[in-house]
Amino acid sequence: MDAIANALPVTLLQFAIVCTGVVAAYVIFGIAGFGTALIAGPVLANFIPVASVVPLLALLDFFAAVTNVSRDARSADVAELRRLVPVMAVGSLLGAALLLLGRPQLMLLALGIFAVAYALYSLSGIKPVSQLSPRAALPFGFVGGIFSAMFGSGGFIYAIYLSGRITAKERIRVTQSTLIGLSTLTRAILFLLAGVYAQASMLWLAVLLFPAMLVGTAVGRRITLRLSREQFLRVVGVAVLCSGAFLIYRYAVG
Template sequence: MSMTVADLTGLFNQLAFTPLDWVLIELGVIGAYIVFGIAGFGTALIAGPVLINFMALSRIIPLLVLLDFIAAFGNLLPSRRSVVKAELLRLLPCMAVGCTVGVVFLLNLKSDILLLLMGVFITAYALYSLGVKIRPTQLAAGWAIPMGTIGGLFGALFGSGGFLYAIYLNSRLPSKVQARATQAALISCSTIVRLSLFLLAGVYAEMPLLLLAACLFPAMVVGSWIGRSLIMKLSREAFVRLVTWLVLASGIALIGRYLST
């Protein structure tokens, strides 16, 4: 069944965004994928506080999963030979369980509760990132169970569980190249699992959501390209720390917004 210009116009009208809204949304997505290009995760931490002013969290996460699906494979392809399969296979089953539970919560909790939970989650993550100076030199393999499960849960519920995978892999693998490649593979698998669960739940039956994803695709490409370029020119640690301060401010703002309603 072909789509006419009138049909497309009707879908755009359903989105109900002003020109200024579009600018803010596009900039938020570009910023999110700059961070993704550098750190390999964190799109919802950056885009979430922007997008939540225009749509419910239960729509934001499926939207970002669609974009993450493409971006993650873009990160994985150049480094796929460095993936440590033993660690990947250790984390995958736990991640799948966490994703399933997270999707159920996301589609059934009230939006105001999700707003508060996201604010608390983002604030806690930022405070942890800023406060913890020393990472464990070596985690036991058994840590894959809580890290994988909670990472999957946070990934489905808030769109960002990648920092837990990063903590685990960076403590397990001596090579940063291996850790980054394995994390990219895990994020790719995570997006496939979440995408499949959202498809089964009928989330992507909404044409306006698919149209919005298509409109934001160029912003994702631009942001990812900038992020991969920046990582070659500046300290990843310094950039991520600056972004973490911005994430902290966003989390506090979300909690404030919940308390003021």
């Protein structure tokens, strides 16, 4: 235990605080299928280098998504995945290229404003005239891929599309988790090739946070099973609103 404690980039007290934040973050993930960066990101950033936060969450998000999908794989909407995944992959490649050229802050602001505006509309109770067209997968998948690669914050874009296409909340959640799993796997592979995971302290922290992630995801799934579709969509709307506000905050602080 002493060897592990020495290898960690945080003290035991800080680790307890981080665990609490991770459990809370993955309760949200278990419900909505995204949103861990909103809660766990700021908590982790207080104790580990900001450059390590996204790679660490990529690992945890991937295994959380695998956990969700392995339990309810049959609920995933395969037709929507076929529409979204190819354009998401193209968007991710473009996002990675833009990331290498620099992080355009105006795009971060635009995404935050869009998220807040959509969430307010969603929470207003105004009913859409019709569901989204299947062709909407092209812009939503593409833009979601770009911002997932650039900022690790594209999950809510997929949630907007899926909630406008699928009626069953369980199918939305599992399909969302599948998309997040594929997106984070791509990012994790890029981080691995770049040598980011060569840091033993980060890997130890990921391993020790794994139980906290499992607990949070399990609690979130239990909550989801008790929610009606309307309650589920309200939770997603609040998560989208908070995600957008957080992106605007990130833009404001530079």
